[in-house]
Amino acid sequence: MRFPADALFGRENETAFLQDRIDGLSRQGGAVLVHGEPGIGKTALLEEAARHGTQGRHRVLTTVGVESETLLPFSGLHQLIFPFRSLIGDLPNNERDALQAALGITDAPVHDVFLVALAALNLLARAAADTPLLLVVDDVHWLDGASAEVLSFLSRRLESEPILLMAAMRDGYPSHLTRADIPGLAVGPLSAEASALLLDERAPGLARVARQQLLKEAAGNPLALTELATDAPGHETISPDAPWTPMSRRLQDAFTARLRTLPDTTRRILLTAACDDSPSLTEILSVASPRPAAAVTAADLAPAVSARLVETAGDTVRFRHPLMRSAIRQAAPAALRREVHAALARCLPPGSDRRTWHEAAATVRPDARLADRLEAAADRAYRRGGAADSVFALEQAARLSDEASQRIERLLKAADQAVDTGQQHLLTRLLDAATPWATTPQQRARIQWIKGGLEDGMRDASEGTALLTRLVRTVMAQDDHDLAVRILWSAALRCFWSEPGDAARRDIVALADALPFPDDDPRILAILAYAQPVTSGSRVLTHLRRAAGRTAGDAQADRLVGSAAVLVGDFELAEELSEVSVPGLRAQGRLGLLARALGAQAWSGAQLARLSSTIPVAEEASRLARETGQTFLHGINVATEARTAALQGRHDSAMELAAQAERIGLPVAARPVLATAQIARGLAAMGAGRHEEAYAHLLRMHDPTDPAHQPALRCYALIELVDAAVHSGDTRRARSVIAEMETAASRSTSPALRSGLCYARAVLADDNGAEALFERALADGGCAWPFDRARVQLAYGQWLRRQRRVTDARVQLRAAREAFDALGTAPWGDRARRELLASGETSRRREPDARDRLTPQELQIAQMAAEGLTNREIGQRLYLSHRTVSTHLHRVFPKLGISSRAELASVFPPVR
Structure with missing residues (x-):
């Protein structure tokens, strides 16, 4: 069913687009972000779409962001899902508890907004099982921060759900949805023809000159054409010499002029x-009454309804456009606005948060x-x-504080919480406000520490490690050891992302030693691993296993120990502990930390070439890092995806992903992003037989002047470096790097470093000593990981063939070929086949695995289903609805050539 052609002037394309999305709900759900300037017609489009949805027997739910409600966490979400509150009890316990806490049904804390979002997704999916849902959200830029985060998650x-989210927002306003990469519908000015038709419909008697001038001034803005035409006398023109003002201001001025024609009582009700x-009319009329004996009534509001400033329905008052609300507030003197807020506060229950907000808005002087x-x-x-809502409340508390010490502490507390929101502009505003009140070195240092909280300090180099370590000493002197370890962890992270120098690294380690925590404390181990991955490597490795035993069941501690294992090169342990931490982080809804745990698991899995398990983990890590606003973590994860693509032999894809990662990391010289990208490029170039190119990429990691130089990660690409060097015919620089790594190995027992050196010693040895070194690499466990071992066998087989020991060579080359095929590292399997062919033995080509046809998410879901998890359990783990999981599985079956869930176990045997 089409929208009526004359429903909206000049919006045929926009209404047709929205209609098609609504009519296709039985096949595909999704989200649309309608955006444009104020008054351009976004609300009218949503209303028309909602009518169409109702006519199509869809259930339509609406919510509107209101500027004055941005301080009420989950208020927007509450409006949207309130009709389905009876279904909350059917949710899994952790989701039920999170949603009830968010909606204020219980007084429990909300540990993470993403668990609330998952609960909302499953609640809406259940509600949509019988009737498709159309979720209409207007003025999304004014939703409370928690609700906006949930909608971004949902979008x-x-x-795969019969649910369409349609949201409208003004251009130029920050919102979580603008970062969600959802399809946008830009609403531009009306055409000249449509503008003329609309104006003639609304103001048929307008004088010709005034009509022409108004068409010019309105510039296709429907609200301007409608409202300015209403106020324009037929005989007047708009002076062409008048200074230009923005259309939103012109409209506000028009509304203000209309306001002046109303009775005083009506104006007070409107304010x-x-x-x-x-929006309660009863409450508004009660507050607007000067005294009980002179109570105002709904009849006193009638002139404002006639002036088309507000609409009423039952006990609800709604402004016809948000600009009208803004115009009315701005037209009133500040003292009068405060008087109204004070009256509102008096009519609200004592102790309620609403009363507190209005009392604060009514107060100018400090009030402790x-x-x-x-x-x-x-x-x-x-x-x-509601982190964003808490931040604003603290900001207001700081404004009303009568002591400077309280003011600065509240501003710093607000800024610390603002880091959780990921909003740079909010953090900057708070720190700018705090700076004049920061009178002590500790306070000034805390400002710099908090400033670096977003994106691990990569956006601003001013909060260097020296400043942070000075702050640690100050905090330690006050015996606040928990705060000290938090700040020291921030300093250690700087050592990961950038290069502060050896002195700074030693200082961090010395402070970690001075803190009163045991040697196997996960925080201390992580600090040591990030600050001095080589020098402190053996010490960290000694305590990692014991720390892992202590942290069993503590997902966040397991994640820390797992990330420490990555930095010191124990990838088996890193993958194991990161994987162990994942279920707990999923259950807690800690998506930011989950992205980090998955990233560590994926980086380690790529190093071990465990592709079947790593590919879906890397994709999810990348997606979650982007969703949670962790830009540079997203960069590392994209580079890890590039590595897995290179290992599979998808060379072009690997190069594209590496370039994408480099675009993320290069502007701020994010070293681990750039280092991982160089590994991916080196692997891709080697797989394509471009060894000199591969060598150039990999050497960048070992140049201290290059931003791709990362002290830890460069230690774990030695096999790649030496392989490229030998095949390019230039081993001089590689030998220099290996000599440096031999020195590093004397201070670290890193398994990855040992494996790389075992390979390098054998491959770079002369013919007299090579065989013994190859045998040692294979015999003493130095190259125990399957991919590393297979690469030793390939190199050994090549060496044996060159020595004309063909029979011995074939033994090694066959073993290498079988290992590479099992791992799915096609380019290395092909190399082994070519070497076998050169030795006189042919090999069957490796047939592509059916699993290679699956997307990373399909692969992950299929593996979980093969393990026996239900759709609902898979959905809880992956933050998807069970219907989405079912849709993915129905796509998986034909790709794998199977017809039932029971057959998945034969395709996906246990990985380990």
Whole structure:
């Protein structure tokens, strides 16, 4: 069914697009972000789409972001899912508890907004099982931060659901949805023809000159054409000499002019409605009444309805456009606005957060008790998952604090929490406000530490490790050891992302030693591993296993120990512990930390060439890092995806992904991103037989002046470097690197470093000593990991063939070929086949595995299903609805040539 052609002037294409998305809900869900300037017609499009959805027997749910409600965590979500509250009890326990806490049904804290989002997804999916859902969200830029985060999460996961999310927002406003990569519908100005038709419909008697001038000034903005035409006398023109003003200001001025024609009582009701965070007509009329004996009534609001400023329905008042609310507030003197907020506060229950907000808005002078109540409200908001809402409350508490010490502490607390929101502009505003009040060295240092909280300090080099270690000493002197270890961890992370120098690294280790924590404390081990991965390598490796035993069941501690294992080159342990931490982080909804755990698991798995398990993990790590705003972690994960593509032999894809990762990391010289990208490029070039190119890529990691130089990660690409050097015919620089690594090995027992050196010693040896070194590499466990061992066997077989020991060569080359085929590292399997052919033995080509036809997410879901997990269990792990999981499995079966879930076990035997 098409929209009526005359429903909206000049919006045939936009309405047709939205109609098609609605009509296709039975096949595919999703999200659309309608965006444009104020008054361009976004709300009208949503309303038309909602009518079409209703006519198509879809269930339509709506919510509207209101500027005055941005401080109420999950208020927007509450409006959207309230009709389905009876289904909350059917959710899994952890999701039920999280959603009830978010909606204020219980007083439990909200540990992570993403668990709430998963609960909302499953609730809506269940509600849509019988009737498709159309979720309409207007003014999404004014939703509370927690609700916006949930909608952003939902928007990426509705493709397989009969649910369409349609959201509208103003251009130029920050929102979580703008980072969600969902399809956008840009709403531009009306055409000249449509503008003329609309104006003639709304103001048929307008004088010709005024009509022409208004068409020019409105520039295709429907609200301007409608509202300015209403206010324009037929005989007047707009002076062409008048200074230009933005259309939004022109409209506000028009609304303000209309306001002046209304009775005083009506204007007071409108100002009360504009300041209130509730649309309740009863509440607004009660507050607007000067005294009980002179109560105002709905009839007093009638002139505003006639002036088309507001609409009423039942006990609800709604402004016809948000600009009208803004115009009314801005037209009122500040003192009068404060008077209205004070009246609103008096009508609300004592102790309620709403009363506190309005009292704060009514107060100019410092008020210690009100500031304390605002801080308590902030703590409640934070417990409910509203980090952005808590931040604003703390900012207001700081404004009303009567002591400078309280003001700076509240601003710093707000800034620390603002890091969780990922909003740079908010963090900058708070730190700018805090800076003039920071009178002590510790406070100034804390400002620099917090500034570096976003993206591990990579956006601003001013908060270097020296400043952070000075702050650690100050905090330690006050016996605040938990804060000290947090700050020291920030300093250690700087050593991972950038290069502060040996002195800074030694200082961090010395401070870690001075903290009163045991040697196997996961935080201390992580600090040591990140600060001095080589020098402290043996020490960290000694305690890692014991730390892992201590942290069993503590997902966050397991993640830390796993990440430490990556830096010191124990990839078996790193993969194991990172994988162990994942279920707990999933259950807790800690998607930011989950992205890091999956990233460590994927990096380690790529190093071990465990492709079947690593490919889906790397894809999920990359996706979650992007969703949670961790730009440079996303870069590393993209580079890891490039590595797995290179190992599979997808050379072009590997190069494209490496280039994408480099674009992320290069502007700030994010060393681990660039180092991983060079490994991927080296592997891809070698797989394609371009050995000199591969050598050039890999050598970059070992040049201290190159931003791809990362002290730890460069130690774990020695096999690649030496392989490329030998095949390019230039081993001089590689030998220099290996000599340096031999020195490093005297200080570290890193398994990865040992494996690389075992390979290098054998391959770079002269013919007299090579055989003994090859045999030693294969015999003493130095190259025990299957991919490393197979590469030793390949190199050994090549050497034996050159010595004309063909029979012995074939033994090694066959073993290498079988290992490479089992791992799925096709380019290395092909190399082994070519060497066997040169020895006189032919090999059957490796047939592509059916699993290679699956996308990374399909592969992950199929593996979980093969392990016996139900669709609902898989969905809980991957933050998908069970319907989405079912859709993926139905795509998987024909790709694998199977017809049932029971057959998956034969395709996916246990990995380990």
